[in-house]
Amino acid sequence: MTSVDEELSNKVFSNPYLMENILSHVTDEIVRNFEMRLTSKAFNNGCLAVVRAKFRVLSIVFEEKSNGYRGLTNEFVHLIVYEVEISKISPCFLFLKNILRLKVEELEVKEIWKLEKTLRKQFHDSIHSDLIGDNHKSIRKLTGLEEACFGCSKCLKFIEHVQEYGPLRFRSLKVIKKPISIRRLIVNDLLLEQIANVCVKDSSTKEECYRKLNSMINVPIQCDTLIFWISESRKLSRLDENETHQYMPREVFELILG
Template identity: 35%
Template structure:
């Protein structure tokens, strides 16, 4: 079950609305309790997975009420059916009810420090979710409990226990945290030694980076930086200053950007074209330094911020970003969702539509490629607040760049809405431009 609040994409300071979305359906706040009762009694739904998103935006009174309703009406007293609980600690900052559920489910988080400190039991999780703020909180907690660097790292070793482990560590990275002495929001530094000890002691096999424009941990603390005990690292720092990890290796790293703004812009636009560049052209090299892997997959699942014009330019820019540092022994896959309008252009002299070509260095790969279905609200007019999310089918094609000498393989899987392909291109135009990019979608 998915329970979420939908603000405007770039909204941080907002006035809470009087509704939320439950399983992509708009429910007024006053009707939420009745809807939960309907699901659990009349329909007889046994809820196994609960994902809550952006509920920290809600007003305090309803936020606490919703937290209690989720526990009493969906989870139940012992939560025996719950296998996955994601995001609920945003509403309570880590209460006893939530930490008790963490003991029994297979996927949990993002963890608050208070919940982490209760995890003294032995358990293997399928996934554990953490945040950049948790890394910061752990560093400051260990500093507060010690008198010197040696004591701090001893406290760190006792705080992160090896009794728990997780197959995949999901790291939520807030792109718009605020430094107390700065005005520009950005992804802030994280204590590397905290990250490394978690990766090692929890026996993490793979990593997922969840890039999020804004979470409720917006204001960062800088006290830990003043002690120089920990090495500050960021995914958008110049990669030349990030040391490579010598003893860690992960099967793969996944990157989710559906809630991203700054990082996703950094992939689709050259840093010289961005008004306030934030360094995300360093993203891939830094991933391989912090989380060594030979396989990275990235989901650019919304198209609004990077793909409004010129598919050739966007594909070339993406290639330039991911190969800024020459990569060896890397398989990189990216899902790229675009509007059909970016594959066309209007000839200014003739005022006629023309079709753009495939960007240089790419070649179309004929693979058995599946379509996919995505649910979304209209990003460019979210104030419509539809009663239900749109559900649309997307058609994908694979375009590949391969460097055999360096064992580098880049698969850019581009998706266009099926409806736009059916309505947006006539046969005569496609025949006139047989080498067009979009022509591959009709093969």
């Protein structure tokens, strides 16, 4: 390398904006070979910056894979497109929060219901403590996480400041007392089914059932867009191999729309 080339190289590496712009084109390679960031302090800062930008909008998807040995399966989580073993997810979250200094802005959790109950709770708690921590105010979108806890106070506090939230669980619906305004709220078929079941169980006449239904859905929530996640065919448990047809309670659906 000539002195001119070396001087030019030093100028590039000493300019954080130019460095980040160059590294943004090889983000996937940086994630897969993260030790390369230790080349220099400037290079490290540049790598952290571009990876941080990529992970601000984070999709977390659970998946089971057969390992080909006696039918056993391994459990993985996909962070965007990067595969992480479920047993290593907590250290991964801590790295994102503490080393990468990541503040997630949009968090989408999918297929978390497939996890075994105890592991599902651990995964849910790890997202709150190890990934989000004290940075909950940076979240603008949170979807799918209530499918792990069925509506806890930690999850529900996000509905006060995010732009998109859901699917809302029955437990959350019952505890909302203060007025809430949100851009996009997600409601799924399970909530409609739970509302219908409670109304029928606690009522002896059709009129009483409708009064109960009216009072139950009359919660102080305003949203610009109400999104329905509805399927009349679904697996009733993580162990089911086939989907079961479930009739949607149309009375609840129509009353919410009305």
